Amino acid sequence: MSVLIVGTTALDSIKTPKAENPRLLGGSASHAAVAASFFGPVKLVGVVGDDFPRGYLRLYRGHGIDLEGLQILPGRTFHWSGEYEANMNRRRTLLTELGVFETFTPTLPNSHQKSPFVLLANIAPSLQQHVLNQMARPKFVIADTMDLWLNIALAELLKLIRRLDALVLNDSEAQQLTKEDNLFIALGKIHKLGPKYVIIKQGSHGSVLSSPRGVFLCPAYPLRQVVDPTGAGDSFVGGLMGYLASTKGSIDDNIRRAMIYGSVVASFCCEGFGLQQTTRTTRAGIERRVRELEKLTRF
Amino acid sequence: MSVLIVGTTALDSIKTPKAENPRLLGGSASHAAVAASFFGPVKLVGVVGDDFPRGYLRLYRGHGIDLEGLQILPGRTFHWSGEYEANMNRRRTLLTELGVFETFTPTLPNSHQKSPFVLLANIAPSLQQHVLNQMARPKFVIADTMDLWLNIALAELLKLIRRLDALVLNDSEAQQLTKEDNLFIALGKIHKLGPKYVIIKQGSHGSVLSSPRGVFLCPAYPLRQVVDPTGAGDSFVGGLMGYLASTKGSIDDNIRRAMIYGSVVASFCCEGFGLQQTTRTTRAGIERRVRELEKLTRF
Numbered sequence: 001m002s003v004l005i006v007g008t009t010a011l012d013s014i015k016t017p018k019a020e021n022p023r024l025l026g027g028s029a030s031h032a033a034v035a036a037s038f039f040g041p042v043k044l045v046g047v048v049g050d051d052f053p054r055g056y057l058r059l060y061r062g063h064g065i066d067l068e069g070l071q072i073l074p075g076r077t078f079h080w081s082g083e084y085e086a087n088m089n090r091r092r093t094l095l096t097e098l099g100v101f102e103t104f105t106p107t108l109p110n111s112h113q114k115s116p117f118v119l120l121a122n123i124a125p126s127l128q129q130h131v132l133n134q135m136a137r138p139k140f141v142i143a144d145t146m147d148l149w150l151n152i153a154l155a156e157l158l159k160l161i162r163r164l165d166a167l168v169l170n171d172s173e174a175q176q177l178t179k180e181d182n183l184f185i186a187l188g189k190i191h192k193l194g195p196k197y198v199i200i201k202q203g204s205h206g207s208v209l210s211s212p213r214g215v216f217l218c219p220a221y222p223l224r225q226v227v228d229p230t231g232a233g234d235s236f237v238g239g240l241m242g243y244l245a246s247t248k249g250s251i252d253d254n255i256r257r258a259m260i261y262g263s264v265v266a267s268f269c270c271e272g273f274g275l276q277q278t279t280r281t282t283r284a285g286i287e288r289r290v291r292e293l294e295k296l297t298r299f
Numbered sequence: 300m301s302v303l304i305v306g307t308t309a310l311d312s313i314k315t316p317k318a319e320n321p322r323l324l325g326g327s328a329s330h331a332a333v334a335a336s337f338f339g340p341v342k343l344v345g346v347v348g349d350d351f352p353r354g355y356l357r358l359y360r361g362h363g364i365d366l367e368g369l370q371i372l373p374g375r376t377f378h379w380s381g382e383y384e385a386n387m388n389r390r391r392t393l394l395t396e397l398g399v400f401e402t403f404t405p406t407l408p409n410s411h412q413k414s415p416f417v418l419l420a421n422i423a424p425s426l427q428q429h430v431l432n433q434m435a436r437p438k439f440v441i442a443d444t445m446d447l448w449l450n451i452a453l454a455e456l457l458k459l460i461r462r463l464d465a466l467v468l469n470d471s472e473a474q475q476l477t478k479e480d481n482l483f484i485a486l487g488k489i490h491k492l493g494p495k496y497v498i499i500k501q502g503s504h505g506s507v508l509s510s511p512r513g514v515f516l517c518p519a520y521p522l523r524q525v526v527d528p529t530g531a532g533d534s535f536v537g538g539l540m541g542y543l544a545s546t547k548g549s550i551d552d553n554i555r556r557a558m559i560y561g562s563v564v565a566s567f568c569c570e571g572f573g574l575q576q577t578t579r580t581t582r583a584g585i586e587r588r589v590r591e592l593e594k595l596t597r598f
Contacts, residue, residue, distance in 0.1 A: 087480045181386045183503075184523045204482075205504040208521075217595050219516045222507075224483045256598040296516050297596055299555040 001139075001245045002041040002066075005033045005238065006106050006131045007121025009046035009070065012274055013081040013095075014230055016088070021228075024274030025056045026080065028121035028144065031231035034275055035265040036119070036242030037063035038283050043112050045069035045131065047104040049077040059279060068109045075100040088226045108134045117245040120164075121234055122146050125156040132163060140244065140251060142166040142197075144237050150176050158193065165251075166197035168237050174200045183208060184215070197255065199240075201233055209259055213252050218259040219297055221267035221289050228273045232266040235278060239265030239286075264289040300438075301340040301365075302544045304332045304537065305405050305430045306420025308345035308369065311573055312380040312394075313529055315387070320527075323573030324355045325379065327420035327443065330530035333574055334564040335418070335541030336362035337582050342411050344368035344430065346403040348376040358578060367408045374399040387525045388502065407433045416544040419463075420533055421445050424455040431462060439543065439550060441465040441496075443536050449475050457492065464550075465496035467536050473499045482507060483514070496554065498539075500532055508558060512551050517558040518596055520566035520588050527572045531565040534577060538564030538585075563588040 012026030029046045036042045043066040050072060060067055076099035084091045106127055113136050120128035120143035128143055135141075143164050149157045150173060161167055167190060175181060178189040183200060187210040190198045201207045204223075209216040240255075240262030247254040264286050271277040311325030332343045342365040349371060359366055375398035383390045405426055412435050419427035419442035427442055434440075442463050448456050449472060460466055466489060474480060477488040482499060486509035489497045500506045503522075508515040539554075539561030546553040563585050570576040 182523055182525070184521050202504070205501070215521060215595055216598065217518045217521070218598075219518075219596075222483050222514060222516070224481055226481070260598050294598075296514055299515065299517075299559050299593075 001116045002043055003036050003117040003119055003241050003245045004043045004045065004108075004112055004115035004135075005029050005036060005119045005121055005241075006045040006128070007032060007123045007234070008078055008101065009044070009048050010078040010080055011052075012230060013079070014228055014273060015081075015083040015094070016228060017084070017086050019273070021273045023053075023079070024276075025059060026231060026274050027078065028123060028231075028234040030060075030275065031234035031269065031278070032119055032121045032238030032241070033060065033065050034063050034278050035235040035238030035262070035269070036245070037065055038239070038265065038281070038286055039242035039246040039261070042066065042242070043069055043115060045106050045108060045112065047071040047073055047100050047106075049073060049075045049100045052077045059275070063279070069106070069112055071104075073100040082230070084228070088229055091230075106131050116140070117241055118142070119237060119241045120144070120160075121237065125149050125153050125160040129156070129160050129163070132160075140165050142168060142237060142241060144168045144233065145173065147173055147176060162194040164195045166199065167195040168199045168201065168233075170201040170203070170233065187215075197251070199259065201236065203229070203232075206263065207236070207259060209255065211252065211255060216256045216259065218256070218263055219293060221264050221293055222296065223267055223270055226270045227277070229270050230274065231278075232269045235269040236262040236266040238262070260290055260293055261286065264293065300415045300544045301342055302335050302416040302418055302540050303342045303344065303368075303407075303411055303414035303434075304328050304335065304418045304420055304540075305344040305427070306331060306422045306533070307377055307400065308343070308347050309377040309379055310351075311529060312378070313527055313572060314380075314382040314393070315527060316383070316385050318572070320572045322352075322378070323575075324358060325530060325573055326377065327422060327530075327533040329359075330533035330568065330574065330577070331418055331420045331537030331540070332359065332364050333362050333577050334534040334537030334561070334568070335544070336364055337538070337564065337580070337585055338541035338545040338560070341365065341541070342368055342414060344405050344407060344411065346370040346372060346399050346405075348372060348374045348399045351376045358574070362578070368405070368411055370403070372399045381529070383527070387528055390529075405430050415439070416540055417441070418536060418540045419443070419459075420536065424448050424452050424459040428455070428459050428462070431459075439464050441467060441536060441540055443467045443532065444472065446472055446475060461493040463494045465498065466494040467498045467500065467532075469500040469502070469532065486514075496550070498558065500535065502528070502531075505562065506535070506558060508554065510551065510554060515555045515558065517555070517562055518592060520563055520592055521595065522566055522569055525569045526576070528569050529573065531568045534568040535561040535565040537561070559589055559592055560585065563592065
């Protein structure tokens, strides 16, 4: 089944202690869409300016991503610039130029409104809701978010959360949302806000799912080199949803394995700048790492 | 088979944001010995002063711990006092009184010299070596250490590491020892210092083993409340060695599961001050959490 993905489609300029890469293809929807594309059909909803490189459109198409929902408007593409510290665990934003994103209203083509799987990648919660309002009874809706929305749009975010099947957020965001240091108590508090499934990302330490079948501790794939972690969280949730949409059976039956797939796609993301390494991988390469993770966790 | 454990036997005064507990039974060898005692016979080697509460000797004996190697000398018992911050991830030492520990030389009774399993719990590396020098061809020697010895006794520590089958240390210590941020590269560098097995502890994120059969990602048991993490690392390695000494077959066959048992005993340790919760648990309670960890990681 197909996955509808809405989020940012951006140009990212990324500085690390070792290198500088201007105007890479980035944004939450770009990372999530490429990640999901390894498993089945993906419909991308977003906006770019008329400065958006044609090569990036070709890249999307090369991954079989449906671009009917991608608006190309006069003006500049959303541009984010950030810098990582030596250990890659901290980054700071150097610059954010909204460009055409400032007035973006995601309008879904008719063909998109019946997508059974919906991924509301990181973007303003009001826009995530706007997309959801246009959908006809999706089977499974997941959303990602970030600290920015907790700070400036909490009420909208809480409204959104009530409507989700699953919420994905990182450990510091979970702590901020619940005012609770303990991760497992925080999970319980987030369930009370609405979602049946809550996933807390912990970077190189993996992620934790809380679901009707209990808690699942999902490992991160061990990496000997992290080149650029930008988009790893988006790749994780993209891979997760792509895999989930490709499976038969219940969400409960498949969501643990879906997280493993998400974790593996995220590992490829970290090995190159922007989408460089993700786009180079194959389904066979993903399967190899999934089998490795099985061996790495067996006892 | 029996496990010989040498390390500190101390009184710990522990302050957390919620409570204050003076002169609890503590020290690396105390935590490790009680943890190992759930699986089989344990011989404790250490020193205490004549102020050491008799109740604590009874506690050791209640766990079947052989105290022939515990010296009781005139003077004061080693006393450590520390304070934890709200999230329990950071602690600072308020006071360290060495007492009888200052001139401690561990001398092994004859009956101890043939112990097949040796755990050199955290203590000065020169003392760890002194114990090793008295042993007759042990089957498996593991050592734990701490940042203090990396700072003030690195040469002695490196000499010790060459003689070990396994080294256990935490992530920041591994980074300090190897000057390497990446955990998986650090593991490779530590193997080159001698040990066939290297285990890096990551607190609530679990631990990682590197061994001839590859890497194992060992989860931490999810806790909804951490009362006092003092001794969790010692409990981990104690439980690990206790289980390993109780099994048949090769180290390679059993070490992953041994880490799981260590992880579970450490989880009980964190749930009470000092040894309060560890001493209350049972083998059945440990087995329950091991089965839970199987469910929490299956995909």
